[in-house]
Amino acid sequence: MFYLGVDVGSLSCDAVLVDEQGQMVDWAVIPTGARNVESIAKVQRQILAKSGIPLQQVGATIATGYGRDRVEGRLASVTEITCHGRGIQAALAGTEVLVDIGGQDSKAMLLDGKGRVLDFAMNDKCAAGTGRFLEAMARTLEIELAQLGHLDKDAHGDLTLSSMCTVFAESEVVSLIAEGAAVPEIVRGLHRAIANRTRTLIKRVAPNLSGLAVAMSGGVARNPGVVRTLGQVLDCEISVPKEPDTIGALGAALIARDRSVKR
Amino acid sequence: MNQEITKLAGFTCAYTPLPLLAAAGFTPYRILPVGQAPDQAGSILHDNMCPHVKRVLDRALDDDLPGLDALVVINSCDAMRRLADAWPKARPAEPVMLLDLPYSADERAVNFLRQELLALAEKLAAGSGRLPSQEELHQSIATYNRLARLFDRLDARAAAGTLTGGRAGLQRWHQRSVTEPIDKILAELETFAADNDHPDKAAAGAPILLFGNVLAETEAFDLFEEAGARIVAEDLCTGSRQLTVLPENPAEDPYLILARGLLNRPPCARTIHAEPTGDLAEQVMRRAQETGARGVVAHVLKFCDPYLARLPAVHERLRKEGMPLLVLEGDCTMRSLGQQRTRIEAFVEMLQGEES
Structure with a gap:
């Protein structure tokens, strides 16, 4: 039997299948778009086709993410906070502090090193510093989102952005372009702004990071510039799992397996 | 109790002396910060102002209120004071009566509040034509005590998860108890309280203290x-x-009973004693332990400095005891609370030790 986790996020809809032993069998990520019910069905079809596993062999599904209650036939809905905690334990065992920056919210979690959440802080009231924020900035700078994370590697300036509101930051970036600021320097400023904001969130759950194993998940963890800058700001090493945007779905799949085994 | 109550006295703070309002011939009507009135208060008050006060003013500006014969405002914080200032702009025909509230409960403070209550009684009498006798005020205190005791009993049943309708049902009664005539609500609540216990859907839930x-x-x-x-x-x-049982002693001045009772009730962050600074933290921790809570949820309105200033100390105190705390900042709309859903669910999952 196999177990499915579906993470319906604001930007992407992710699915992970695990086997009886909790090993990841396959994963799929598609854009959520405006009609999440269709995206949910599509990602489920896609992962089953990709893995070659028939639906009848899926023992249980756990849904997570902001659209979790839209997943038909789920065993239960579990919040993304719990799922990311569980998922990171499987991907990077021993993680004690996890920061998850997704499409439109960010979360910091203090974990017990075994995947159980001890405390968390969440910012979901504005898109500052999230995937959607970076998307908007990449669009303004007329570069691909994937490029953004590498562009600032050789930048050394101390350019800062005073606003983290997506709308105001976009205006600020436009002004910087008009003033002739180099794109890598602007990108560095963006990453520093995100890192500083994320540090505040992390410090709410872990005021002292000394000796703690810190990891990052969520789509923004694919941006090496943000990860590097956050590590500098926090003065610690930040581990990133192989497929950071599937950690929530992985946790959900593992919870589906755990609950089915317990029953 | 007065059977000819026809006048309404609006109020907005839990420190309002309800027995006095009722004895003076008014039905107390709490202007709760609920409903769908559009945001308009910003046209009179600053946008970064207490959302409670703004919602109350929104309702006034939207005529989402019955006509009031008086508005009793407790000078319990700056925002409430501003509400008293703003009210005549929204509802010019309704007289505003401001009552100063001391923060301590020593004899000087009690005597001060007694004078304030006497002055309020005079102002109310000017509107209703009736200055309550001492006997009427004693009787009104006794009536409100019956209501407060009923709520204490229902609260215990809600805590055990056996109250029909659960906490949401109890909250509905709380709302009605401050917006409808006391005699009517007392009769209905007594009937409801006589009902036998029923296991509620929340009975198996993770126990939390909400403050x-x-x-x-x-x-x-x-x-x-x-x-x-x-x-x-x-x-x-x-x-x-909203309601606390007060001492009943016909031989004592009822204004003194009321003043002392109000100042000795469980305090809010505005009235809690400033020293020691961690007092609210101790109070929350003690309550959580006494009630068997496994976690604490603080629901605090934006810009409410008396609470927000004390939360770090509460967090630190609870953390020391290994008691999880979830802080929710609200703005008196369900729109804002809906956004908190993931936080609340994640907190409950955390308390239940979800999936290691």
Whole structure:
């Protein structure tokens, strides 16, 4: 039997299948778009086709993410906070502090090193510093989102952005372009702004990071510039799992397996 | 109790002396920060102002209120004071009566509040034509005590998860108890309280203590219970702190009883003693332990400095004891609380030790 986790996020809809032993069998990520019910069905079809596993062999599904209650036939809905905690334990065992920056919210979690959440802080009231924020900035700078994370590697300036509101930051970036600021320097400023904001969130759950194993998940963890800058700001090493945007779905799949085994 | 109550006295703070209002011939009517009135208060007050006060003013500006014969405002914080200033612009025909509230409960403070209550009685009498006798005030205190005792009993049943309708149902009664005539609500609540216990859907939930200032919407309590929480104790301005049992002694001055009773009731962040600074933290921790809560939820309105200033100390104190704390900042709309759903569910999952 196999177990499915579906993470319906604001930007992407992710699915992970695990086997009886909790090993990841396959994963799929598609854009959520405006009609999440269709995206949910599509990602489920896609992962089953990709893995070659028939639906009848899926023992249980756990849904997570902001659209979790839209997943038909789920065993239960579990919040993304719990799922990311569980998922990171499987991907990077021993993680004690996890920061998850997704499409439109960010979360910091203090974990017990075994995947159980001890405390968390969440910012979901504005898109500052999230995937959607970076998307908007990449669009303004007329570069691909994937490029953004590498562009600032050789930048050394101390350019800062005073606003983290997506709308105001976009205006600020436009002004910087008009003033002739180099794109890598602007990108560095963006990453520093995100890192500083994320540090505040992390410090709410872990005021002292000394000796703690810190990891990052969520789509923004694919941006090496943000990860590097956050590590500098926090003065610690930040581990990133192989497929950071599937950690929530992985946790959900593992919870589906755990609950089915317990029953 | 006066059988000819026809006048309405609006109020907005749990420190309002309800027995006095009723004895003076008014039905107390709490202007709860609920409903769908559009945001308009910003045209009179600053946008970064207490959302409770702004919602109350929104309702006034939207005519989402019955006509009031008086508005009694407790000078309990700057925002309430501003509400008293703004009211004549929204409802010019309604007289505003401001009552100063000391923060301590020593004899000087009690005597000061007694004078304030006497002055309020005079102002109310000017509107209703009736200055309550001492006997009438004693009787009114006794009536409100009956209501407060009923709520204490129902609160215990809600804590055990056996009250029909759960916390959301109890909150509905809290709302009605401050917006409808006391005799009517007392009769109905007595009938309801006589009903036998029934296991409620929340009975198996994770036990939490909910404290803070204003959380009036019944839907908010549904949200907690649907997330798997059982509120074993609640300490809110719009809930259990609205009514407290006062001493009954016909030989004593009822104004003194009222003043002393109000100042000795469970305090809010505005009235809690400033020293020692961690007092609120101790109070919350003690309550959580006494009630068997496994976690604490603080629901605090944006810009409410008396609470927000004390939260770091509460967090630190609870952390030392290994008691999880979830802080929710509200703005008196369900729109804002809906956004908190993931936090509440994640907190409950955390308390239940979800999936290691």
